[in-house]
Amino acid sequence: YVDIRRDWVPILSLALPGVGVALALTAGLLVAGSMLLPNAVGFGWRQGLVFGALIAATDPIAVVALFRSLSAPGRLTVLLEAESLVNDGTAIVFFGLILTATAGASISVPGLLIEFVRVVGVGAVVGVTVAWLAAHVTRSIDDPVIEITLTVIAAYGSFALAEQLGGSGVTATVLAGLIVGNYGAKIGMVPATLKAVESFWDYVAFLLNSIVFLLIGFEVHIGALLQSWPLVLVAFVAVLVARVLVVGGVVSALSRAADPVPAKWLAPVTWGGLRGALSMVLALSLPRDFPKRELVVAITFGVVVLSILVQGVTMAPLLRRLGLAGAADALA
Numbered sequence: 001y002v003d004i005r006r007d008w009v010p011i012l013s014l015a016l017p018g019v020g021v022a023l024a025l026t027a028g029l030l031v032a033g034s035m036l037l038p039n040a041v042g043f044g045w046r047q048g049l050v051f052g053a054l055i056a057a058t059d060p061i062a063v064v065a066l067f068r069s070l071s072a073p074g075r076l077t078v079l080l081e082a083e084s085l086v087n088d089g090t091a092i093v094f095f096g097l098i099l100t101a102t103a104g105a106s107i108s109v110p111g112l113l114i115e116f117v118r119v120v121g122v123g124a125v126v127g128v129t130v131a132w133l134a135a136h137v138t139r140s141i142d143d144p145v146i147e148i149t150l151t152v153i154a155a156y157g158s159f160a161l162a163e164q165l166g167g168s169g170v171t172a173t174v175l176a177g178l179i180v181g182n183y184g185a186k187i188g189m190v191p192a193t194l195k196a197v198e199s200f201w202d203y204v205a206f207l208l209n210s211i212v213f214l215l216i217g218f219e220v221h222i223g224a225l226l227q228s229w230p231l232v233l234v235a236f237v238a239v240l241v242a243r244v245l246v247v248g249g250v251v252s253a254l255s256r257a258a259d260p261v262p263a264k265w266l267a268p269v270t271w272g273g274l275r276g277a278l279s280m281v282l283a284l285s286l287p288r289d290f291p292k293r294e295l296v297v298a299i300t301f302g303v304v305v306l307s308i309l310v311q312g313v314t315m316a317p318l319l320r321r322l323g324l325a326g327a328a329d330a331l332a
Helices: 002-006 006-016 017-034 045-054 061-069 074-102 111-138 144-164 169-188 192-217 222-227 230-252 262-271 277-284 293-321
Strands: none
Touching: 002 006, 002 074, 006 017, 006 061, 006 169, 006 230, 017 045, 017 074, 017 230, 017 262, 045 074, 045 277, 045 293, 061 074, 061 144, 074 111, 074 169, 074 262, 074 277, 111 144, 111 230, 144 169, 144 192, 192 277, 192 293, 222 230, 222 293, 230 293, 262 293, 277 293
16 A cells, blocks of 8 residues: 555556557557558447557556566556556546447547546545445454455445446446555454455456456457457557557656656566456447447457467566566665
8 A cells, every 4th residue: 555655646647647548549550550451441430449448458467476476676566556456447437438429429528538537536436435434344353254255345335336326336446445455454354364355356356367268269250360360460569559658658757756667667567568358358348239349359359369478478588687577675
């Protein structure tokens, strides 16, 4: 929690306006690149913006585990992990709003931004409230099974309540998790209970990720994936270029801050922005009548696979080359 507070400005910069900018850049680059490809006829701004939104969320679970195994700086690990937690909610809100707007709903850019703030704000209030209540209930209980159950109630309950109130359920759940996992654990969980809670949620995350990859395997047709590989490559490059520009812009803008993000970390933060299960879940949630839906699903799967294989496999050599492996105690 203290580590997150230290870097809350770069985290929020990357996860809020950064996601919006990355979304627009990815869509623009992808649409421009698709015009050069014969098999992407009809892949226009509607598909580009929706793809940009669903691919905007990063999923560096494997990278964070690698950082820890290589004893990379703790601050770098927290920065990457916290950004991912927050930008999940941001990307989902943008995805829903853009999907509505591109379906023909009358909404202006200012209206889109106002609605974004409203949805995220409602979700944030609900998440903080539910988490605070759960944390203080946990304080009066000393039973690991009941406390695990309370974390489940806080996670799902905050999501369901926020959605009922017209807010972002994901934003509510992320904040609830952060508060219960830090403040709640500090005031109400003994070490044995905390370990049990962490083991439970690690397994749940593994199980849900496995189910998502299984579902995407049923949905993606090999023929369509092979046929669209040029567009997959264009999309992958577009995602990387957008990530480079956003991370570079944020790091440069905050270079004069009291405690800036070291310029040396630009490469690992950029390269560590893998795409994963959430992007595939959003792609699968597209309506069946969405134009070029099968193509969007195929390129999403392709980009996720390339992200895991290319970025994930080369991250360890990159950290070693930069001298960041074994630097867990480094402050910068």
